[in-house]
């Protein structure tokens with residue numbers, strides 16, 4: 001029982017331990033989760049902080065543009081409201097809370113604007129400077145910073161000295177005006193309607209001017225005394241003139257009259273009134289002049305735009321009249337102009353885009369004309385680069401109904417691609433139609449392609465007449481030539497189509513074409529021969545260089561061998577013999593008579609004579625063997641040590657002689673053109689020598 005109880009206790013303990021560990025795990029997991037939550041928060045905050053500290057504004061980006069537009073609001077608010085509140089007490093008093101709120105909101109925006117200005121990058125040598133220290137330095141040193149700082153001076157504190165109803169203390173806010181001109185300039189370059197924008201901007205400025213004048217007029221009236229004379233603002237005790245709106249509108253109307261110099265303004269009575277009027281009239285002259293000037297500019301711009309888009313009809317009309325051109329022809333010209341205007345056809349697109357960089361011109365032209373070009377069969381399979389090259393060279397042309405685009409027999413200078421419309425290939429009678437061409441077709445290529453065997457040469461093969469109004473692109477012969485020289489596949493396609501038409505018309509001289517083909521073949525062969533000759537010459541030059549270098553190697557080897565020989569001549573015979581004895585001993589060759597030694601020498605000489613007529617490699621190998629054999633014979637015959645030594649000396653010397661001779665021959669042969677092979681043979685010789693026992697001992701002493 002005890003044991004059982006102990007066992008239960010132990011089990012419980014284990015269970016408790018497991019449970020405790022599980023709990024701990026859960027806790028740890030929970031804490032971990034909390035940690036994760038925390039760590040999620042931390043990086044986000046850090047990230048935001050880092051982003052804010054590293055934040056740089058690119059002046060070309062959208063944010064900057066939008067911010068500039070937003071900044072127009074506080075600037076205009078200060079420009080319009082401060083003076084208004086100063087002069088019209090009712091406006092100031094009735095809406096004080098609103099004004100104070102707007103005042104501090106605008107101050108906040110000015111402060112934010114200063115921060116953005118510090119963080120706005122600028123271009124230096126085309127690269128956007130984003131270094132915060134540099135940007136800060138630049139802004140702090142600029143006049144803008146001083147003006148911005150002055151505009152944000154807390155002059156509102158002067159409310160403590162004066163009354164809170166003296167908004168004039170905030171007059172320094174006007175110093176933030178510079179941002180307004182920047183915003184306006186940006187908008188003007190961005191807008192698609194610059195003329196409308198310019199007029200609107202002018203009107204806005206004039207409005208602010210009249211507003212200011214209205215406020216000052218009311219202030220002057222108050223100073224002189226409301227209703228004191230006919231010129232000043234009427235007495236506000238009169239209920240009609242008491243309301244705030246009436247006061248403002250009356251003053252605005254009065255100022256507008258002066259500035260536009262339209263309508264009768266009451267005559268001034270007092271000097272102050274005269275002075276005010278004089279100043280106003282002077283300003284009015286300027287305002288009027290700027291209105292007229294600006295509106296005139298806008299009108300001129302509009303006319304220029306029309307002139308660029310459409311040719312000047314008036315001038316042409318005058319010209320036609322002065323030249324007494326027939327009524328019918330004048331009507332056709334007039335119809336053509338009408339068609340352009342009504343259907344908004346632009347014939348001078350390339351001229352309009354000329355001021356843009358070529359890359360942009362191409363992109364615009366591609367996006368405008370690609371739909372047409374992609375319909376043209378020859379261009380359908382073309383690379384994009386060909387189309388890009390082509391598209392800038394196309395000249396738009398508009399043809400009226402019944403008009404001939406080209407006449408049979410004329411010299412061809414350009415080909416045409418049909419953008420829109422229908423054209424007929426007509427017979428000389430002008431009635432019979434051979435074919436009708438429509439959108440995406442092309443024609444006029446035959447006379448400008450120099451197709452071989454074309455009997456009509458560079459003359460048009462058919463009459464092409466516009467059925468209705470037709471929009472075409474013309475492509476000059478030169479431009480087409482340039483483009484096709486880079487794209488031979490397109491050229492072949494065009495020529496093929498031309499040949500088909502010429503064959504159908506029976507004006508393709510096939511024999512001429514055949515002759516041309518033969519000539520072309522011969523030319524091709526000649527070209528190939530020329531290129532082969534070039535290759536051979538290159539090879540020959542290379543061989544010559546190799547020959548020279550192997551000659552040099554051979555010579556140096558010969559010199560080396562001669563040196564060795566000389567050295568050997570000067571060596572005492574004992575030294576040579578001793579070594580050789582050692583060799584002989586090693587080889588197990590002993591004894592030998594002088595006679596036999598001579599015999600070896602004679603044999604070697606004989607062999608040398610024999611070998612002279614043989615090939616070098618064979619000669620050397622044979623030589624080695626014969627020598628080995630000769631010596632073996634001698635050895636078998638037996639003899640004393642001395643005679644054996646002298647025989648060996650002789651053989652050694654002769655062997656080297658022969659080697660030198662062999663090499664000289666090799667050099668001589670090399671001189672006849674077997675450079676590398678001979679060198680290899682010389683190496684082989686070494687191998688052959690090694691085969692022969694006698695020469696083997698030589699070769700060890702004399703490096704070959």
Ligand SMILES: Nc1ncnc2c1ncn2[C@@H]1O[C@@H]2COP(=O)(O)O[C@H]2[C@H]1O
Nearest residue numbers: 412425435443444445446447460461462
């Ligand atoms: N039967 C035809 N069908 C289609 N096009 C033609 C036909 N005959 C001539 N043309 C085109 O009319 C063009 C007239 O000028 P070209 O000879 O330069 O090139 C000619 C061809 O492109």
